[in-house]
Amino acid sequence: MLSFAEENYLKTIYHLSEETEGAVTTNAIADSLNTKAASVTDMIKKLSNKGVLSYQKYRGVHVSESGKKAALQVIRKHRLWETFLVDKLKFNWDEVHEVAEQLEHINSTLLIKRLDEFLAYPKYDPHGDPIPDENGEYKSKPQVALNHVKADTTGIIVSVKDTSNAFLKYLDKIGIYLGAKIKILEKVEFDGSLEIQIDSKKTVFISKEVSENIWISE
């Protein structure tokens, strides 16, 4: 059994390991959790003793098989709760995270089984992220660039291919961000530009070049 804090560390380390090649470093973990490197060292020793991480001094950590399983169960709980908050309790996307961070540590197999059932076995959370099943299995949603979808398509922005400052500033300015809900209102055949609606509110025009760099998950 992992404690609240141990679960938090493991989940974060698992996420980092997915975006990192090689070992996850102490500082990366500390940054991610807003804590100090010394605290991380203490904790990764403990998690390593519990067999969920493999750790070599000064060489960072890798998540073990059992660690992955445990991390995916926490992620499963987190994403099921987020789905519940948005679908049933009418939370906005920006309101769910903090609460789901707490709810994900509630310990009850029956609760999660029934919650899953109650939500009709969702495969993706409100951000488009996949919800692992009881065995930790999941399938990511296929992603497509905005210029490859038809008018009337809705989806969630999951990735931005151009990460230059200029581009990100532009996206920020027009109100596009990771996780935003997008609807293609119109596609101009002439130049491939798009009129899109963001979060069922604001509508903006983007050029084909821009649309090639924004990837959504339907």
Added chain:
Amino acid sequence: MLSFAEENYLKTIYHLSEETEGAVTTNAIADSLNTKAASVTDMIKKLSNKGVLSYQKYRGVHVSESGKKAALQVIRKHRLWETFLVDKLKFNWDEVHEVAEQLEHINSTLLIKRLDEFLAYPKYDPHGDPIPDENGEYKSKPQVALNHVKADTTGIIVSVKDTSNAFLKYLDKIGIYLGAKIKILEKVEFDGSLEIQIDSKKTVFISKEVSENIWISE
């Protein structure tokens, strides 16, 4: 802000103060929380410093006004979650407590507001206990003795007036306990005896004398 452990102590002490005249003793708290008297002394000092209890050495504690408010909010959360678990997630009565004990400490005003709304503002939890509102206000359900209700009535056993060992042993034997869901199947006019169903399963016969001592909440 109270910690998880502090909230648990306060809630328990509040419950004890409701069944006790005068101060709540250290040992009563320790028994109730399955902990040691020394731990209780430590904690009540802390809670007393926070102003939710008033405490005099060797004289036990009283819950202050602010303490009552805080305790009632924890109880509110507990009972709303119990209602959610039974009404929405199809938990049985005996399965809810442990999970609600965890859920009651989740910290989010919006969550509780929305949960309350989602459950259509319930006034009583699945055990028949009143759910305090945001201001801590609540109204207990009126209670009646079994011999005063008509056939077909359903209710929850909330109180047993005869607390002799013999009587309690008898109740235990026939499967009656506090919180049990009761349905009056038949009332024999001749002697006032009753055929009742317990938890939608077992049916038993009880005499009028016994029925006078069992109080339900409809």
Added chain:
DNA sequence: AAATATTTTTAGATATATCTAAATAATGTA
């Protein structure tokens, strides 16, 4: 490769929530 900078670990504190064992206060009884 040596010097410097960065990263990571260790040592030693602090805060919370517990415990056991011993001391002290309150209560019950002869």
Added chain:
DNA sequence: TACATTATTTAGATATATCTAAAAATATTT
């Protein structure tokens, strides 16, 4: 009232999770 019993508190440990400051290891630069 004095003694015995019970209840409560204190003192001192333990475990978890955190921190700062210093030491050690690794990485980078000249």
